[in-house]
Amino acid sequence: MAEINFTYLPGDGIGPEVGAASIAVLKATASKFGHSLNIEEHLIGGAAIDAGLKPLPDESFESAKRTGAMLLGAVGGPKWDHLKGQDRPELGSLLPLRKNLNLYANIRPCKPYPALIDRAPLKRERLEGVDFIVMRELTGGIYFGDKGRDDQGAFDMCRYSEAEVRRIANKAFDLAMTRRKKVTSVDKSNVLETSRLWRETVIAVAADYPEVELEHLLIDAMTMHMLTRAQDFDVILTENMFGDILTDEASVLCGSMGVIPSASLSDGGMGMYEPIHGSAPDIAGQGKANPLAMILSAAWMLRLSFGLDAEADIIETAVSAALEQGQTTGDLGGNLSTSQVGEWIADYVQR
Ligand code: IPM
Numbered sequence: 646m647a648e649i650n651f652t653y654l655p656g657d658g659i660g661p662e663v664g665a666a667s668i669a670v671l672k673a674t675a676s677k678f679g680h681s682l683n684i685e686e687h688l689i690g691g692a693a694i695d696a697g698l699k700p701l702p703d704e705s706f707e708s709a710k711r712t713g714a715m716l717l718g719a720v721g722g723p724k725w726d727h728l729k730g731q732d733r734p735e736l737g738s739l740l741p742l743r744k745n746l747n748l749y750a751n752i753r754p755c756k757p758y759p760a761l762i763d764r765a766p767l768k769r770e771r772l773e774g775v776d777f778i779v780m781r782e783l784t785g786g787i788y789f790g791d792k793g794r795d796d797q798g799a800f801d802m803c804r805y806s807e808a809e810v811r812r813i814a815n816k817a818f819d820l821a822m823t824r825r826k827k828v829t830s831v832d833k834s835n836v837l838e839t840s841r842l843w844r845e846t847v848i849a850v851a852a853d854y855p856e857v858e859l860e861h862l863l864i865d866a867m868t869m870h871m872l873t874r875a876q877d878f879d880v881i882l883t884e885n886m887f888g889d890i891l892t893d894e895a896s897v898l899c900g901s902m903g904v905i906p907s908a909s910l911s912d913g914g915m916g917m918y919e920p921i922h923g924s925a926p927d928i929a930g931q932g933k934a935n936p937l938a939m940i941l942s943a944a945w946m947l948r949l950s951f952g953l954d955a956e957a958d959i960i961e962t963a964v965s966a967a968l969e970q971g972q973t974t975g976d977l978g979g980n981l982s983t984s985q986v987g988e989w990i991a992d993y994v995q996r
């Protein structure tokens with residue numbers, strides 16, 4: 646019996662709805678396997694701002710630091726768009742959480758579900774067999790450099806240390822060793838100095854992994870290759886901003902953003918788990934939001950933060966079954982509400 650103690654940060658927009666569905670699934674899983682579940686729920690983002698707090702309230706951060714495992718819905722929305730800099734939900738909560746807990750390794754999968762292939766805009770033959778993971782550096786680069794305005798305009802500084810590149814490259818090669826042993830490193834080394842350092846460092850790290858094939862691509866070319874030969878990729882290693890862009894592109898190959906989880910990991914075993922979709926304010930509060938990405942994020946938390954592989958597997962099997970049997974929300978052609986999808990998966994797990 647395990648103690649599953651984590652920080653739950655539902656956030657804004659559809660976050661609380663998809664979050665509630667994932668909590669129902671976690672409860673069912675814990676009860677089936679006889680684990681105890683201890684959920685520390687806290688405010689983050691716009692919800693915290695509306696409660697008169699900072700976007701990342703101290704108690705939310707302290708809880709995250711203490712439990713080391715976070716399940717996050719989404720933050721931000723038009724309601725808070727007028728705010729500036731650190732007062733904004735994204736800049737004031739998500740980025741400091743990532744940075745201050747050193748969650749530098751962001752993992753986002755791309756493996757289209759057979760049931761969703763026909764929803765993707767690419768031809769079926771370009772999607773069958775696609776199975777890659779993007780390893781995105783999450784705590785450096787242009788996101789975290791000096792930014793500001795001067796009398797001429799504005800600036801955002803992009804900086805990487807060799808150590809920052811080395812550690813994420815190691816993660817990518819370690820992951821590739823457990824898979825098809827190929828790393829594709831994406832940079833812009835024909836223009837950017839940070840990318841030249843990136844490429845040199847990745848080449849140096851690769852020397853420790855003689856079995857892994859290493860390929861380099863420039864980001865502009867990569868956006869095309871992802872559409873024309875996605876089957877060729879295994880682990881895609883890239884810096885923060887390029888990873889942000891590429892993972893949205895990758896989600897299109899999967900037929901829906903609504904089924905893709907993510908993990909952001911530190912060296913000391915901390916992990917934050919969140920769907921890659923945003924807060925979708927246009928459909929918030931209507932019970933329409935697809936909770937599958939959030940449910941899969943909860944499964945990843947069980948596997949990666951608590952070592953509960955069988956528990957994660959059964960949730961993932963349930964999600965595949967829901968897709969195959971059309972037990973989904975309207976965006977995927979079904980007619981269930983957000984909470985009904987959560988109940989269906991919870992029931993499946995308990996069977
Ligand atoms: C993501 C998001 C965030 C990012 C935003 C909300 C700051 O787009 O996680 O991909 O750019 O990293």
Ligand code: MG
Pocket residue numbers: 889890893
């Ligand atoms: Mg993004």
